[in-house]
Amino acid sequence: MKKSKWIAMLVGGAMICSLAACGGQSSSAPASTAAPTEKTADTTAAEAGDTTEAADAAAEDKGEGKGYVIGFSNSYNxxxxxxxxxxxxxxxxxxxxxxxxxSEVIFAESNQNNSTQVQQIENFILQGVDAIIIDPGSATALNGAIQEASDAGIPCIIINDGPVSSEAELCYQINFDTIAQMGYLTEYVCEAIGGKGNIIELRGTAGSEFDNIAHEGVLKVLEKYPDIKVVAEIYTDWTGSKAQSELASVLPTLDKVDGVVTQGGDSYAAVQAFQSAGLDLPIIGGDNRGYFLKWWANEAPEGYDTVSVSSNPWDGATGLYVAVDILDGMDVPKEMIHPFGIVTKDEVKDYADVADEAICCPTFDRDWVRENLYK
Incomplete structure (x- = not known):
């Protein structure tokens, strides 16, 4: 994707950095963003049933004019x-x-277990929530549960790791142009290393549709660079700790690495892995995380030439705004594309003091969602 097109997509948005829990291992979100009446559903099917009373109480409130009850099923947090x-x-x-x-948003997290996520969605249906927002762990495994929800008149809004292959009438999808996102990053790295050499591809979670499509975006670009060889593909679950551990095992087996392409969450971990191994630093594609941007702005070798790209976590808010608009009867398209974020070498100086756990992407508002995604 050309930068001019990206800028056009950002009308009405401001580039800020979101803060998330320290180190990427905690499942809690920032205290300042917690909704006062939020309930969290546990990850096992039996424990997920414990949310029934909370949802029933919220449903009674809705009957008194206090708003919709929304379920959120997250495959991983x-x-x-x-x-x-x-x-x-x-x-x-x-x-x-x-x-x-x-009235209430009820959270459930399935810890990358598709069966658990199916059970959580089915629990939401039994509880009678008004809509379900889903960050799916699979493109296909949730289709039956999504169809059940649709048959019950409950819209399902897919965000972040779609698309899913469901053809349910009430299945709505908010996806990133992942092929464009990964193509942009991959082409930049390929050009930066002179169009030839060895690269490592850091992937996400095996089996997730986002990872599958991101990988497709990488491969499409590499077709133009026959002299570039992928010497390792490593699944990191988009986490720095796993990336460092896996790279520590792989790097000693490789002769030379010229570039690293990553989907996100592990760029700075790649920097640390190469430094710990005492190896020359390759061109590492960035992921808009504070750790990486701070390193790039303050510690990277002079003139270090890369680009930083990330999906935008603000799609969580987008999913809720879309859910409410659907319930209110607005004309919402079944498929929507959410923009991603880019930081260039000319812009990285602006992030020299960003928080370590920040994710630097644009944020928007409800009007932006309606004006830009409902076309």
Whole structure:
């Protein structure tokens, strides 16, 4: 994607950095973004059933004119990106609670277990929530549960790790142009290393549709660079700790690495892994995380030429705004594309003092969602 097109997509948005829980390992979101009436569903099917009383109580409130009850099923929240996404959703929930449009958002996290996520969605259906926002762990495994929700008149809004292949009438999808996102990053790295050499591809979670499409975006660009060889593909779950551990095992087996392409959450971990191994630093694609941007701005070798790209965790808030608009009867398209964020070498100086756990991407507002995604 050309930068001029990206800038056009950002009309009405401001580039800020979201803060998520420290280190990417905690499942809690920032206290300042927690919705006052938020309930968190546990990850096992039996424990997920414990949320029934909370949802029933919220449903009674709705009957008294206190707003919609929304379920949120997150396939994973063990990294800073997912925690930021939940934080933005909670901020939007606070806003809509004040207006009376939302009574409650109930959170469930399935820890990358598709069966558990199916059970959580089915529990939301039994509880009678008004809509379900889903960050899916699979493109296909949730289709039956999504169809059940649709048959029950409950819209499902897919965010972040879609698309899913469901053809349910009430399935709405908010996706990133992941091929463009990863293509932009990959082409930049390929050009920066002179169009030839060895690269490592850091992938996300095996089996997730986002990872599959991101990988496709990488491969499409590499077709233009026959002299570039992928010498290792490593799944990191988009976490720095796993990336460092895996790279520590792989790097001693490789002769030379010229570049690293990453989907996000592990760029600075790649820097640390090469430094710890005493190896020359390759061109590492950035991920808009504070750790990496601070290093790039303050410590990277002079003239270090890369680019930083990330999906935008504000899609958590987008999902809630879309859910309420659907319930209010607005004309919402079944498929929407959410913009991603880019930081260039000319802009990185602006992030020299950003917080370590920040994810630097644009944020928007409800009007922006309606004006830009409902076209």
């Amino acid at each position: 063990g990294n800073t990106y997912r925690q930021a996404m939940e934080g933005y959703l909670k901020e939007a929930a606070e806003e809509l609670q004040k207006t009376g449009e939302v």
